[in-house]
Amino acid sequence: MKSYRKELWFETTKRRQLINITSDVEGCLAESKITEGLVLVNAMHITASVFINDDEGGLHNDFEVWLEGLAPEKPYDRYQHNGFEDNADAHLKRTIMGREAVVAVSGGRLDLGPWEQVFYGEFDGKRKKRVLVKIIGE
Amino acid sequence: MKSYRKELWFETTKRRQLINITSDVEGCLAESKITEGLVLVNAMHITASVFINDDEGGLHNDFEVWLEGLAPEKPYDRYQHNGFEDNADAHLKRTIMGREAVVAVSGGRLDLGPWEQVFYGEFDGKRKKRVLVKIIGE
Amino acid sequence: MKSYRKELWFETTKRRQLINITSDVEGCLAESKITEGLVLVNAMHITASVFINDDEGGLHNDFEVWLEGLAPEKPYDRYQHNGFEDNADAHLKRTIMGREAVVAVSGGRLDLGPWEQVFYGEFDGKRKKRVLVKIIGE
Numbered sequence: 001m002k003s004y005r006k007e008l009w010f011e012t013t014k015r016r017q018l019i020n021i022t023s024d025v026e027g028c029l030a031e032s033k034i035t036e037g038l039v040l041v042n043a044m045h046i047t048a049s050v051f052i053n054d055d056e057g058g059l060h061n062d063f064e065v066w067l068e069g070l071a072p073e074k075p076y077d078r079y080q081h082n083g084f085e086d087n088a089d090a091h092l093k094r095t096i097m098g099r100e101a102v103v104a105v106s107g108g109r110l111d112l113g114p115w116e117q118v119f120y121g122e123f124d125g126k127r128k129k130r131v132l133v134k135i136i137g138e
Numbered sequence: 139m140k141s142y143r144k145e146l147w148f149e150t151t152k153r154r155q156l157i158n159i160t161s162d163v164e165g166c167l168a169e170s171k172i173t174e175g176l177v178l179v180n181a182m183h184i185t186a187s188v189f190i191n192d193d194e195g196g197l198h199n200d201f202e203v204w205l206e207g208l209a210p211e212k213p214y215d216r217y218q219h220n221g222f223e224d225n226a227d228a229h230l231k232r233t234i235m236g237r238e239a240v241v242a243v244s245g246g247r248l249d250l251g252p253w254e255q256v257f258y259g260e261f262d263g264k265r266k267k268r269v270l271v272k273i274i275g276e
Numbered sequence: 277m278k279s280y281r282k283e284l285w286f287e288t289t290k291r292r293q294l295i296n297i298t299s300d301v302e303g304c305l306a307e308s309k310i311t312e313g314l315v316l317v318n319a320m321h322i323t324a325s326v327f328i329n330d331d332e333g334g335l336h337n338d339f340e341v342w343l344e345g346l347a348p349e350k351p352y353d354r355y356q357h358n359g360f361e362d363n364a365d366a367h368l369k370r371t372i373m374g375r376e377a378v379v380a381v382s383g384g385r386l387d388l389g390p391w392e393q394v395f396y397g398e399f400d401g402k403r404k405k406r407v408l409v410k411i412i413g414e
Contacts, residue, residue, distance in 0.1 A: 001414050003312040036141040044389025046329045053184045058218035080334035104272035113182025134380035138139050174279040191322045196356035242410035251320025
């Protein structure tokens with residue numbers, strides 16, 4: 001069994017931002033020389049997400065509006081977590097979007113459906129944060 | 139390490155429908171001859187879900203009502219994604235329900251708890267769509 | 277390839293409770309002697325969750341309030357599932373929080389970010405329930 005590990009670093013310019021990282025993960029897979037196995041891609045921070053969905057701007061705007069409805073950023077004092085911090089909403093938003101994606105590796109490629117793209121979802125950005133890519137297989 | 143891959147195809151008669159696919163996944167596992175490892179089961183489409191829960195009709199009705207409350211289908215123009223399409227709600231519903239399930243394989247069997255059943259959750263159906271089953275182990 | 281399996285048992289004193297199980301999972305990893313691979317940690321019951329987030333009491337209170345807002349426990353008859361049972365809300369809450377976490381194993385350690393902690397989330401407790409820890413790798 002082979003294994004591979006890499007950290008991808010991000011620093012968004014906005015508090016909330018979605019970044020398509022599919023080609024970064026494909027780059028990791030090529031480096032790993034693994035052709036059959038599983039890739040785990042996970043946010044290493046608890047106010048960010050890795051998820052799979054469509055790379056369509058309208059939908060990304062819908063996600064923003066929808067998540068703000070389900071877990072509003074403000075007023076900050078609506079959350080007990082917001083004593084020294086102001087990011088409780090980001091913990092909740094990331095819970096909806098998910099921490100991780102597990103993707104099959106088949107024939108040396110990410111085994112994704114026709115519209116599946118891997119995203120980093122940042123909900124408390126403007127600072128350096130990491131995603132872990134771990135691949136096992138052979 | 140062994141690996142196995144199979145696509146399961148579904149075409150639901152309704153826009154939204156939940157299908158118990160546990161026996162399909164068990165069939166894949168038997169075919170794979172893998173006795174220790176992990177199974178990844180994921181929707182290959184971004185308006186569908188694979189999730190694990192109870193096979194109980196009342197609960198499935200509760201899911202339908204609950205998801206419609208959290209991410210209503212209509213009016214279609216409430217979502218920016220709905221220019222050429224009308225399925226933004228399906229993208230959001232699938233996000234709540236999850237894209238994938240990872241299940242342990244132990245002693246040649248799906249290592250599920252007493253009431254755990256694997257479901258395909260369709261949120262924009264009436265057309266052919268796929269689920270990927272990938273098994274690695276030995 | 278090596279594999280390892282263990283069940284962790286919990287019996288909470290309250291209907292809803294969050295328990296930090298990171299050190300339990302680390303204990304499993306040490307027992308397994310696996311140094312590179314993946315750990316799957318999943319609730320074996322469909323009214324409980326395994327998720328990764330922050331071990332901060334204010335945030336845990338925010339989760340409680342937020343989940344009660346999204347999927348209220350009462351009145352029990354708001355859910356069709358609640359004929360013989362009263363736990364439909366627990367099925368929905370666990371859906372939001374997720375069934376499982378997959379964590380990388382690197383250099384013999386759980387490959388977690390700085391604040392990532394693994395939790396058992398109980399939403400219908402006061403009885404014995406299980407979490408599965410499955411590790412594969414070498």
